Amino acid sequence: xxxxxxxxxxxxxxxxxxxxxxxxxxxxxxxxxxxxxxxxxxxxxxxxxxxxxxxxxxxxxxxxxxxxxxxxxxxxxxxxxxxxxxxxxxxxxxxxxxxxxxxxxxxxxxxxxxxxxxxxxxxxxxxxxxxxxxxxxxxxxxxxxxxxxxxxxxxxxxxxxxxxxxxxxxxxxxxxxxxxxxxxxxxxxxxxxxxxxxxxxxxxxxxxxxxxxxxxxxxxxxxxxxxxxxxxxxxxxxxxxxxxxxxxxxxxxxxxxxxxxxxxxxxxxxxxxxxxxxxxxxxxxxxxxxxxxxxxxxxxx
Numbered sequence: 659x660x661x662x663x664x665x666x667x668x669x670x671x672x673x674x675x676x677x678x679x680x681x682x683x684x685x686x687x688x689x690x691x692x693x694x695x696x697x698x699x700x701x702x703x704x705x706x707x708x709x710x711x712x713x714x715x716x717x718x719x720x721x722x723x724x725x726x727x728x729x730x731x732x733x734x735x736x737x738x739x740x741x742x743x744x745x746x747x748x749x750x751x752x753x754x755x756x757x758x759x760x761x762x763x764x765x766x767x768x769x770x771x772x773x774x775x776x777x778x779x780x781x782x783x784x785x786x787x788x789x790x791x792x793x794x795x796x797x798x799x800x801x802x803x804x805x806x807x808x809x810x811x812x813x814x815x816x817x818x819x820x821x822x823x824x825x826x827x828x829x830x831x832x833x834x835x836x837x838x839x840x841x842x843x844x845x846x847x848x849x850x851x852x853x854x855x856x857x858x859x860x861x862x863x864x865x866x867x868x869x870x871x872x873x874x875x876x877x878x879x880x881x882x883x884x885x886x887x888x889x890x891x892x893x894x895x896x897x898x899x900x901x902x903x904x905x906x907x908x909x910x911x912x913x914x915x916x917x918x919x920x921x922x923x924x925x926x927x928x929x930x931x932x933x934x935x936x937x938x939x940x941x942x943x944x945x946x947x948x949x950x951x952x953x954x955x956x957x958x959x
């Protein structure tokens with residue numbers, strides 16, 4: 659028999675997007691039990707989502723942990739009954755064969771965690787991004803966030819999640835980068851399997867973090883302090899400090915941005931985020947314009 663799966667879907671006041679996400683999970687071609695745990699964060703639980711069909715079940719619960727995405731994910735994880743746990747953001751959609759291909763990959767690779775690629779939907783643009791097995795090793799993950807290994811693509815054995823890898827970190831400022839922190843810990847715990855195909859549709863431009871620059875700056879500093887691998891690799895550290903420089907420039911803190919950009923370039927003169935930060939700080943281009951251009955290519959800062 660195929661292992662049972664619990665899909666954890668955190669949500670906050672996006673009913674139409676949530677409905678599409680849940681329907682895509684229930685419509686999986688997977689021949690095994692699927693449970694969907696919808697976790698409402700700071701919003702009213704909609705019991706109309708609850709249903710039970712042969713092999714399919716939807717439950718709606720409230721976030722009982724810290725407010726925010728990290729607490730909501732953990733509430734869902736702790737409520738899960740499946741042997742495998744998957745994540746899906748409420749504005750994303752799985753393709754019908756996602757679980758079938760991932761469960762096969764878990765078995766053949768003897769891994770605890772498997773990810774897939776994504777198709778980024780932004781404005782009128784669609785860009786597919788697919789990770790490789792090499793790109794999700796720890797040394798590469800600290801140098802490059804590998805957004806194609808998106809949290810909505812994650813499938814993990816529940817035993818590994820609750821024991822070796824651990825829950826989502828609820829202390830990260832604003833829950834920003836909680837998924838990145840978790841995937842770093844998953845890579846530390848063992849190799850990640852990869853299905854090299856875009857099996858999740860990810861909508862960009864819906865993120866609650868897109869303009870919270872101070873939160874982004876602080877969360878990035880938290881990640882550097884938590885993970886020694888960043889400080890052991892000058893290029894990896896430069897990527898993070900370059901992102902912080904850009905956040906400071908977007909906040910209008912020009913001198914601080916210039917200092918952060920200078921530190922970044924001392925670590926790695928090739929780090930383009932430092933130059934983008936200087937361009938924003940000097941008024942050559944606006945931060946929203948840079949983000950828009952990046953998103954149209956299926957990328958971020």
